[in-house]
Amino acid sequence: MTSPRSATAAGGLDAIRKNPAGAVLGFDFDGTLAPIVDDPASARAHPGAAPALARLAPLVGALVIVTGRPAAVAVEYGGFEGIDGLVVLGQYGLERWESGVLTEPEPPPGVAEARAKLPGVLAAAGAPPETFVEDKGQALAVHTRRCAEPEVALERLRSILAALAERTGLTVEPGRLVLELRPHGMDKGQALRSFIDDLPARPSAVLFAGDDLGDLAAFDAVESLRAEGVPGVLVCSGSAEVTALAERADLVVDGPAGVVDLMGTLVDPPS
Secondary structure: OOOOOOHHHHHHHHHHHHOHHHEEEEEOOEOOOEOOOOOHHHOOOOOOHHHHHHHHOOOOOEEEEEOOOOHHHHHHHHOOOOOOOEEEEEHHHOEEEEOOEEEOOOOOHHHHHHHHHHHHHHHHOOOOOOOEEEEOOOOEEEEOOOOOOHHHHHHHHHHHHHHHHHHHOEEEEEEOOEEEEEEOOOOHHHHHHHHHHOOOOOOOEEEEEEOOHHHHHHHHHHHHHHHOOOOEEEEEEOOOOOOHHHHHOOEEEOHHHHHHHHHHHHHOOOO
């Protein structure tokens, strides 16, 4: 595991280890707990992720996964069913899974409109045939990872998907070779901050681990808490595809395996 880059980060880790019962630990799913794969339906959490979360859950104040995936899908693909104390905020916080109970709103009408129009929009844009759409119910994600030139394909689609989002009252969330059309008004930072603000007590420390551009908002939430005096740690699950998080992070680890290793040090700190 890479050492923390600053005394602030080291102090945040120390605060978690000294008082885990007061700490909030947050994690993204894809790229953080689960390796990125060409087909999102084939994604599964690192084999050590669920056991590590199960060990942390009874020891920390709160344990939360904040993901763009539907919450139930993250639970299934992660093998998280049965982890008491774990909360999964899906669809950027629109859904909440806790103790086997899923709470979700009705999708806004713009999602259905975008779903109907998207095939024609992609055809008109000359999207490569390897382009595929992941229907998340509350959002639609257009992936170019399978294309021969995925970055070129993504750039070709960026403006036309932005125009579709504007017409249907949605917003575009960029990610690792993906552009996601989703409702306005929620991001991972708002989801994390609302979750923390609803807790019965102010946390003694906060950690969030992510890997992609959508996780920057969660980093902002941790930094806002640090400005209020709460020790915080920003962790990047490193990759060659996205560097923006690594530049902001206090600690960069080697993908999901590194995140699992880090969770182990929070449960059993090295002597």
